[in-house]
Every structure is written in structure tokens, then in C-alpha cells.
Amino acid sequence: MDGNKKAFYFLFIPVALWLFILIILPHIDLFLSSFKPNSGEDVYTLENYSAFFADPIYWRTFINTASYAIGVTLLAFVVSFPIAFYLVKVISPKVSGFLMLLLLIPLWIGELVTIYGWVILLGEQGVINESLKFLGLIDHSLPLIYNNLSMTIGLLYMSMLFMIIPIMTTMESLDDAMIEAASDLGASKWTVFRRIVIPHAMPGIINGSIIVFMLVIGDYVAPNILGGKSSLWFTEQIYNQFLSTFNWNQGAAFGFLLLIISSATIWMALRLSGQKLDKVGD
């Protein structure tokens, strides 16, 4: 074996093992398990999927989660885009570096701690309610927590940074001269955003949207801790099947459906924007 081949196999084998054992094989198993009955009999059946369609709570939750995830993705874009633009194009690079640091801190602190922070802020005797009472603005606590509003705040909070960062990356390559030229030629701000900035940042917007959508649709902590009893979230169904009722095969079917919807949405986003999956990680 020549040196080149030896080097190739030396690198190829660990990578192949990683992908085969931990990515490919488990997903095949997920797929097969979803067609097995929970009784343990060695037959293939559609009963896990028919259970999904027979019980409205399941498919309603599924649709609710998917539409919510799309909504939060749009919201994250609206909230994040001005921030990304401001950090890259408006303020001095020095201040921007400091603000970037502040942006990254919540990202690395992790979801559990930040969502817990929101529990403290939004709770019935939380910081916001107590402060408003102290200021004499309200007499009784506002219902800020355990509803769809608090859940949305949590989902937005934990995902929006994954929108800001890819948009900032694409915005950095936008030449200021383009904006100056358009502005000199009499374009309004709105026109500049619509015709120059947004089209240029499109790859970043798509990447960010894909990541945000995936994080939101697959999230459990924010809906479970901040959401109310009526906030139906599909991952909670998966958790219940695996960790409470121990019907793993039913859970596998739910998991597979979640994988299908998230892959299909991502595929559609890539298709519509003409991007490749390779670029998502950049």
C-alpha cells in the first residue's frame, strides 16, 4: 500500500465509523422501529402511524408545532435583521466587537439557564410583575408565564442568535460603496434595504432560518417549562412516549414524522433559494 492510500484509510475509517454507527444505523433503526408494534412481536405494521392520524391531539399538536416554528422563524428574522445590520454596518467596529461578545454569552450559557432566567422574570411573583407592582402600575400580577406568549419569548430567545450570526457573516461581504452609490443616486432607505441589503444577505437569511426552524421545532425545554397546559408541542409527545409511557415504537413513529417535516421544510427552503446543504454550516 503506498503512503497516499495508507493516509486515506487512516482518515477514512474513523469518519466512516462515526457516520455509520452514530448517524446512519440509528436512523435506519428509528425508521424500522416505527413500523413495529409495541408488543414486541416481530412483524411490521402501520399501527403507530394510524394512531397518529386517528387521534386529533397528535396531528393537531404536530400542525400546531410546525406552524409555530415557522412563525417563530419569521419573528426571529424580523427581530434579528436590524441588529445584524447595525452591528456590521452602522456602529464602529470596536463597539461592534464588544456587542458581539455580549451576543455570544447567552448562546454558550445554554438553554436551561436562560429559560430559567425567564421563569424568574415572568413568574407570577417574578421580577417584572413585582417591579410593576412596586411602581404602582398594576395591583395584581399579570399572567405573563405558562402561556403561548412566554413560550414564544423563550423560543425566540434561545434561537435568534442563530439567525443574527449567519446574517452578519454575509453582510460583512457587502461593499459599503454599493449602499453609498444607491444612496447618492437618490434611493430611499427602504429601497436600499429591499434591493441591495436583503438580496445580498439572502444566503445568511436562509441559513439562519433553517437553523432556527430546526431548533424551534425540535425544542422541548422552552415549551415545557414556559408554555402553558394548552401549549401543545410535538416534542413533548415524543418525550412522553419514550420517558413516561415507554411506548418506544410509537415514539419512533412520532420522531420519524418530526424528522420528515423538518427535512422537508429545510429541503424546500434550500430549493426555493437555490442553495446547497453544504453551505448551511458556513
Add this chain to the structure above:
Amino acid sequence: MIRSLPNSPLYKYGFRVYVTLFFIFLLMPLIAVSVLAFNDTSAITLPWKGFTLDWFFADTTERLGLFADEDLLRSIWISLQTAFMMATLSTIVGTIASLLFESFTFRFKNLLYFFAIAPLVIPGVILGISILLGSTFVGAWLDTHLGIDLEIFGPGFWLVVLGQFSFGATYAMLLVSARLKKFDPELEEAALSLKATRLESMWYITIPFLKPAILGAFVVTFLMSFANFNTTIFLVGSDPTLPVDLYSRIKFSSTPVLNAVSFMIVLMITIVAIISTFMKRKNR
């Protein structure tokens, strides 16, 4: 509009107000938990009852501080061990993967690369349940066909490490690849023409060039592991990691000790973030 153009006051101040509000939104939960970690009360939130360090050091039946809470310390220790193993594995395999994909062409390369980046878009819960199902299947198969009963295939420390590594390697690979793209291949060719083998030239020339990115990948995957909940919850055995422990405490038994742990995490991450920002500036 941008730095170099004159702006109307409305645009300038409007933008500034929005950005300020955004950063208040961003930092408010972190500041709240940090300040309330020192609140002299058993409630996790306001009103403020005075300053205390009880939630760090007290060891009484009413108040169990962070450094006296053995369960909590244990879950922190497990999280640190998990994160260390996961980051080490992820960084090694991620670096190997980036060398493989950047410097070799082979059959099914695109397909393999597709699987390597798939964890970016697979929700963590799916990775968790698939790996749980896969390992249970393999464990059961070995048990019935070969009579081998290996604990490693059941939920527990190593399964958590492997589960987190399945996506950690992807992130490590992307971080290392970003630097590898800037590598001048002539350096390696020079080594090869001087009779180094391909592996030697990678080890002595390419890897040293990649060192900052490899270190960065280690830190990033370490933090990812330390914060991970979605994948971990399915693979964890009887010893919870910190996020799993925090979750059950938030759900069932909140005391300000949670604020104390959160404060410590906020502090640690802030320090790491500051250091890494300075390192990046130095590397430029």
C-alpha cells in the same frame, strides 16, 4: 444609513433605541438570575430581602448552598467529565474528517459529506431517540445471539458521550475546515518532495497550522456538551448531567441554589468569552 453616510436623527436614534432594547432583552434573564443568587430568601425571585452568600455556602436543612449540595456537585462533575470526553473525541474525529474531505477525492464522497453535516439540521431529540433505539437494538442482539451483556449499550455515561459526539464532530469538522481552506497546499507538497509520507506531512505541517482551530473546536464542543439537554435526556442513566438535573429541579423543586449555579455558569462563560475574543484579536 451606514457609517459613511449622513443619517437623519430619527433613523439614528430610532436605531439606537431598538438596539438598546434588544440588548436589555438579551441580558435581562442573565442579570436577574445572577443578582437573585445573593437574595436572602427561599424564594427564587423578588422581593429583595438583603444580601447573603447562603445559596453558595450554607449547609442547613432549610438552606442548602451550591457547594454543600452533593447531588448538584455530582451532576456538575459528571457534566465536566462528559464534556471533556465528548470534546476530545469530537475534536479528533472532526479534525480527521476535515482532512479527509479537504484533501482526498473518493467515491461516494458527496454522500458521506452529506451524512457528516446532517446533524446540523437533525433536531437533537431525533439524534437522542435514534441512538437510544440503535444501541438498545445492538445490545439486545448481542445478548440474545452471543450471550454478551455489555452495559455500554444501555443508557449511561458513555452513551451520553457518544450521543453528543455524533453532532459534536460535525461542528468540530466545520470549524477546522474553515481554517484548512486557508492552508497553502504547497507547504505539504514541499514536505512530500522531501520524502515525508503523506501522514508525516499532515502531522508535522498541516496539524500545527490548524492548532488554533483545533483548540477552538475543543472549547466550542466542550461548551456544547456542557449545555446539552435535548439529546442527553434520552441517553442519561441514573447519574444526571447538570442540565438534566437543572431541568428536574426547575420543574419540581426550585430554590435559589438554582440561581447560584446559574450565576456560576454565567460567570464562567463570560470569562471564556472574553478570553476567546482576545485570542482571536491576537491571531489576526
